[in-house]
Amino acid sequence: MIKERILVTGARGGLASDLSKQLCDDFEFIGIDPRLRTESHFFGDIIHAHYRSRKVDDLFRKYKFRAVFHLGRVPVGSEMKDSDRYSENVLGTQHLLNLCEQHNVPTAIALSTFHVYGAHPHNPIFLKESDPLRATQRIPQLSDALEFDHIAAQFGLSSKCKTILLRPTNVIGKNIDNTISNIFRLKRIPTPLGFDPLMQFVHQADMLRAFITILNNPQSGIFNLAGPGALPLSQVIALRGAQKIPVPDPLLKIIVNTLPLKSLKIPDYMIDFFKYSSVIDPNEFSQKYAFKYSKTLIEALADF
Amino acid sequence: MLDFKVLDSLNSDETSRLEGIFKEYSPLKNDPWGASFETLKSIIPYTKLLYEKYFQVETSGFEYLPEGPAVFIANHGGQIPVDGLVVVHSMLLKAPKPRLLRGMVERWVPTLPFVGATMAKLGQIVGDQRNCLHLLQHKQSVLVFPEGIIGSGKPIHKKYQLQKFPSGFLRLALEAKVPIVPVAVIGSEESYPALFNFKPLAKILGIPYFPITPTFPLLGPLGLIPLPTKIKVSFGKPIHIDKAHDAPDSEILPIVEEIQKTLQELINSELKIRGTKVFTFQEDTEKTRDS
Helix, strand or coil: CCCEEEEEECCCCHHHHHHHHHHCCCEEEEEEECCCCCCCCCCCEEEECCCCCHHHHHHHHHCCEEEEEECCCCCCCCCCCHHHHHHHHHHHHHHHHHHHHHCCCCEEEEECCHHHHCCCCCCCCCECCCCCCCHHHHCHHHHHHHHHHHHHHHHHHHCCCEEEEEEECEEECCCCCCHHHHHCCCCEEEEECCCCCEECEEEHHHHHHHHHHHHHCCCCEEEEECCCCCEEHHHHHHHCCCEEEEECHHHHHHHHHHCCECCECCCCCHHHHCCCCCCECCHHHHHHCCCCCCCCHHHHHHCC | CCCHHHHCCCCHHHHHHHHHHHHHHCCCCECCCCCEHHHHHHHHHHHHHHHHHHCCCEEECHHHCCCCCCEEEECCCCCCCHHHHHHHHHHHHCCCCCCCCEEEECCCHHHCCCHHHHHHHCCCEECCHHHHHHHHHCCCCEEECCCHHHHHCCCHHHCCCCCCCCCHHHHHHHHHCCCEEEEEEECHHHCCCCCEECHHHHHHHCCCCCEECCCCCCCHHHHHCCCCECCEEEECCCECCCCCCCCCHHHHHHHHHHHHHHHHHHHHHHHHHHCCCCECCCCCCCCCCCC
């Protein structure tokens, strides 16, 4: 029996590995990743390519894809130059989605981030998908993340391809190598003095379950993803068994920018998310997809 | 003399009231809006000292309180939010059914180190229509001071004269389909008697008002301590209104005026009951009751 094919970007990442491992019996996975790192747990071939390159066009010409998972948005703080990051996130995403349209891919899933809402002191308590995206008001570095989000949202409105734009909160998990997971792996965590915002998390296991749920019955839309509950930063740190090191804001910026925290690069804009709550309302996805998160907040924090 | 024994800890009734509110958020006891059991538990002994010993707060009208969520509206004055503190405290620890009233804080409060985080942990949230509606739809009650910053900054010669109410609180109650509970707070408007607002300095400091009182800035930081006024919190009968929340101003504003009148009447009647005893150290002999 010939398996249907799924294309995954950011194939060397933890979520792509989880997805391919879980569904490799049913689907053939093809991955794209512009990063040079060689380590990978992806169950399928990985092509080293930029999202807007000819190699990607060739893939769409060669294979018929059941779905495209665009999980490879390049975050601020990655090893890429700013201009290259913009190119991947904005031009690359546009290119990929156009190819989905041209080649009649039935489903496209784009992984954005809750950072697009910004960590703004004026944010309402629970941010809904229809709320304004305020990220760039305080954080210009996130302009490419915002454009990524806009492009996918606009594409979803006009394309015949079912488009699901996901805005997950902080994704954590054992084989997730993102900034937030790495911060909470530290034993001593510097935090802005005098601030204690609410934080949410979604565990990689629930991200995987959400992907599979979408694949089984795709319904277009923009969806927040967040596991149940939210906790103040101080309590999250305590649950991780780590120590909070409160530092005055200007000094924290210097620490983040200059000192190597176990060789962890933290973009300074993240400080805002450690000052102001950016709590999203995940109900739209739960209702539309009858989705229940499997991990409680405490379980999620204990399992990475 | 102040009895500091109240700072020791909460009694069993107070603890069980607080635990009841956070029961559904076990085991971490943080509610989804940021209120924290532990923070409340550690702060309440201090508010209790102010409530019971310093301001010697009395209450009335608990029998009128609705079972479900409501928009509580109260008069505002006295420069610092003593009124909010005593209303929230009375609902939490004195009302027959304990509830954590959600006060509204200004939008810039979250930007203040320590203050913003503490306010959130005490259950107070940014005064945003969306936030209020969300709370009401989730069976929480909110406390609104419709006079806003104009009310809290009013000078002593305007005490207990309600400033013009905007329509936001009414539209909110109509959208959430909850009653409005008028609350008269007597005593708080004299606890920090502003003679006038020194506007040029307020402008330089970027604050809404800079009150000059008989003791501040004359006595320096000591002058910031509120006077020991005798406070009474009186809950009025809930007001139920059935109307579309997006009705035009021409239909909404007359109702707002009526509600303001109702609260003003409640305040006036409580002022009559209070008589001339303004401070806790005054003798009670001059008190006149007209009931």
